[in-house]
Amino acid sequence: MTHADVLSRARAATRLPARDLERARRFYADVLGLEPVDERPGGLLYRCGGTEFVVFRSTGASPGTFTQMGFEVDDLEAVVAELRRRGVVFEDVDAPGFRTRGGIAEIEGNYPSKGARGERAAWFRDSEGNLLGIGQPVR
Template sequence: MLSQLEAYSVLPAKDLKRAREFYRDKLGLEPAEEHEHGLVYRTPSGARVQVYETENAGTARNTALGWMTDDLEAEMAALRSRGVVFEEYDVPGLKTENGIATDSEGKAAWFRDSEGNFICVSQSV
């Protein structure tokens, strides 16, 4: 049954070379595996994030991938120092200040990767 299996994330990229450079230069990630049509990244716990080439990249308007941290501001400062730009929102139910949305469950910030995918970094209370 699926409840006994490990899940993984899949992110689209229009330009795999550009995506690799973004994930390396901006996020500090190196692929654990490389295939003809994709890259595989691994988290410290072994979770798999696959990036594959497709023309559909950047068309989703939702969060595609998220990371949890114990210090959101420090993560954001490190990412900003590498050129990552965080989204600002001011819509019903979501307002950011300096890129951070806060609610009773914690804080979150979003940015887009080189392919237009929305990525979130969050911190629980």
């Protein structure tokens, strides 16, 4: 192993803070349809789409000023519509290069390494203020 490849075989996983772990558990189950695959007193482990993330008990609050975790989906409109039906409120974003319309942004040139020419995306907050994104590559 060289210094250059020290993490090349590591698995990356997102960690999301929660001030109220039970409230977060209910949100992820009732709204997103996700159940933890493992749990400890300090956190919940979730797996979806071959990846994993943890929601952990924290005394600190999420700033929610940037996308902390994203989900890639095949049908963005269907997912947004279903989450709205479940009570999710999507963020309005007006940033250089894109603006949401109806809760969905068209982002030209985003994630070129995925073989896409852009992405369609939407953002919402979980029960703890973490900013989560949903994206669909545009090929």
